[in-house]
Amino acid sequence: MNAFEIDRSWIRKAFLEFVQIDSPSLCEGKMANRLQAELENLGFSVYEDGAGVKLGGQTGNLIAHLDGDSSRPALFLAAHMDTVQPGVGIRPKVDEQDVVWSDHSTILGADDKAGVTAILAAVKAVVESNAPHGPIEVIFTIAEEMGLQGAKHLEYDKVKARAGLSLDSSGPLGSLVVAAPTQVRWEAQVFGKSAHAGVEPENGISAIKVAAQAVARMPHGRIDKQTTVNVGSFVGEGPTNVVRDRVQLVGEARSLHPDRLSGVMDEIRTAFVTTAESLGARAEFSAAKMYDGFHFDEDNPVRQRVEAAILQAGYRPNPIQSGGGSDANMYTANGLTAVNIGIGYEQIHSTQEHVSLRDIEGAAEVAAAFLTLL
Numbered sequence: 052m053n054a055f056e057i058d059r060s061w062i063r064k065a066f067l068e069f070v071q072i073d074s075p076s077l078c079e080g081k082m083a084n085r086l087q088a089e090l091e092n093l094g095f096s097v098y099e100d101g102a103g104v105k106l107g108g109q110t111g112n113l114i115a116h117l118d119g120d121s122s123r124p125a126l127f128l129a130a131h132m133d134t135v136q137p138g139v140g141i142r143p144k145v146d147e148q149d150v151v152w153s154d155h156s157t158i159l160g161a162d163d164k165a166g167v168t169a170i171l172a173a174v175k176a177v178v179e180s181n182a183p184h185g186p187i188e189v190i191f192t193i194a195e196e197m198g199l200q201g202a203k204h205l206e207y208d209k210v211k212a213r214a215g216l217s218l219d220s221s222g223p224l225g226s227l228v229v230a231a232p233t234q235v236r237w238e239a240q241v242f243g244k245s246a247h248a249g250v251e252p253e254n255g256i257s258a259i260k261v262a263a264q265a266v267a268r269m270p271h272g273r274i275d276k277q278t279t280v281n282v283g284s285f286v287g288e289g290p291t292n293v294v295r296d297r298v299q300l301v302g303e304a305r306s307l308h309p310d311r312l313s314g315v316m317d318e319i320r321t322a323f324v325t326t327a328e329s330l331g332a333r334a335e336f337s338a339a340k341m342y343d344g345f346h347f348d349e350d351n352p353v354r355q356r357v358e359a360a361i362l363q364a365g366y367r368p369n370p371i372q373s374g375g376g377s378d379a380n381m382y383t384a385n386g387l388t389a390v391n392i393g394i395g396y397e398q399i400h401s402t403q404e405h406v407s408l409r410d411i412e413g414a415a416e417v418a419a420a421f422l423t424l425l
């Protein structure tokens with residue numbers, strides 16, 4: 052049963068307009084102004100936070116409030132305003148199946164303007180139907196595509212709701228992200244000793260050979276169901292007649308289990324340090340956490356609310372694990388519970404990116420149900 056009249060023609064018009072407003076990361080000013088006007092029309096008071104000043108962007112994050120029945124929980128809906136490149140001068144085309152594409156010279160920007168559109172359509176439906184709801188907050192972030200920088204610098208003290216829905220995942224309607232890994236970025240430098248490769252190679256220590264042996268010894272690829280490691284770059288450039296004395300490697304590691312992750316990180320560090328020592332070289336190793344992971348189990352009340360909303364909108368809840376980071380990781384790391392849902396966009400970050408208007412409507416139905424369920 053669906054209590055809401057989602058305005059389908061508004062969704063089509065708004066989505067096509069929003070993707071044509073250029074908003075690469077840190078250049079979301081025009082988009083933010085447009086969304087602020089839309090939110091104020093719906094009765095929200097809109098606050099622009101200081102993240103834009105900190106990051107050198109055109110605008111901060113938008114945090115918008117709408118009063119509601121205070122006996123109900125305050126809830127937020129979140130999406131990001133920025134897009135990746137090539138994302139300037141987007142010309143959307145709608146095909147016969149109501150699927151929207153770019154002209155293939157740019158991305159489409161459905162990531163995450165489909166989310167932005169669905170949020171506004173959901174709130175519009177709730178407000179216009181006079182359905183009872185608690186306080187509603189809408190968070191539109193900047194610079195998500197730069198490593199969640201907007202959500203990282205969000206003014207969390209301005210957010211009253213403790214729980215919310217993030218509309219920013221690929222996957223069909225019904226998918227909800229219930230777990231995401233903690234992610235670490237690491238860097239290793241190996242220092243050997245240079246020497247003429249033809250005249251006296253025995254006086255050199257090849258950093259390339261040492262690093263290659265360390266990589267061969269360290270955990271790599273899929274470690275277990277929940278843990279992965281990758282070397283993303285291995286750089287040691289020089290002429291062929293010199294034994295290379297320096298190599299730099301950058302990689303990552305992810306796991307749903309923080310303990311497992313720190314164990315794997317120890318093994319990687321040890322592989323570099325001990326291999327270098329045993330071959331007369333030296334290694335420097337550093338690691339930094341990029342995102343905190345999370346896991347919402349079946350009795351998590353926010354997860355339950357999202358699953359109920361998905362059902363009410365006519366879809367089948369499909370809990371998934373995410374391998375990547377999204378604003379939801381940052382919200383969760385800052386004490387909020389944010390469940391990210393699949394909104395049907397496909398092939399994001401490519402010129403083949405597309406989304407069905409029907410899926411944006413479906414996402415709006417889920418969000419409206421999320422806001423109004425008892």
Ligand SMILES: [Zn+2]
Nearest residue numbers: 131162163219
């Ligand atoms: Zn996104």
